[in-house]
Amino acid sequence: MSLAIFDLDNTLIADDSDYLWGQFLVDQGIVDKDLYESANAKFYEEYKHGTLDIVEFLRFSLQPLSQHEPEQLYQWRDQFINDIITPILLKPAQQLIAKHRERGDTLIVITATNRFVTAPIVALYGIEHLLATTPEMIDGRYTGNYIEVPCFQAGKVELLNAWLETRPETLEDSWFYSDSHNDLPLLKLVDHPVAVDPDQKLSAYASDNNWPIISLRSERCPTNHFHK
DSSP states (O other): OOOEEEBBBBBBBHHHOHHHHHHEEEEETTSOHHOOOOOOOOOOHHHHHOOOOOOHHHHHHSSSGGGSOHHHHHHHHHHIIIIIIIGBBOOHHHHHHHHHHHHTTTEEESSSHHHHOOOOHHHHTTEEEEEEEEEETTEEEEEEESSSSOOTHHHHHHHHHHHHTSSSSSSSTOOOEEGGGGGGGHHTTSSSEESSSOHHHHHHHHHHHHHHHOSSSSSOOOOOTTOO
16 A cells, blocks of 8 residues: 655646635635735745745735635635536546555545645545645634645645544655655655656756656546556
8 A cells, every 4th residue: 555645736736726716816806806806816926936934924824714704715725616616627647546556555635735725626526535734723713824744845745744643644655746846855765756747957857857747637647656
């Protein structure tokens, strides 16, 4: 039994759920359009270039959670999942997940996008385990802060190692699928790193290191990266 780890945004889904959630808040008039839309775009560009200040971004992205009752937030989230996320689920991603499940692998998603946004998306893929940046909740309301460490770059490795301390799995024969150079700390740690529709920096690194490069944007899941 091996560990099969998946990034979420632009890996298992065909866009970035963190960015899309911010745009959804803008489109629904829940946040100020002029201020929020430009900041959301700025942070997303910084993420793609590897210059994102994750603490600054989380202070921005988690603030709307603190301004509304959870029941209202969950209603908006249901609408977001149905209208925005469901159309960008990827059939080849479902096939890849099924392949690992058939092999008896333990499946886990590790994503920088916060758990409020990602938990229902991961559930759509039938994956039980999720490590994500966790918004803080006190007395039944979100505070706008987060707990533990952000699940981003080296933070993904830290949270995974802490999770493994409570589990029977190890990183022996482990897999990690990601699109982003921000995930290089974890990609370098596993036995089977796989670049999925990678950004330019990850594509170059994967090529230089003979890592498999696959696409989940086509009709069928590629399987030639599997080996005994």
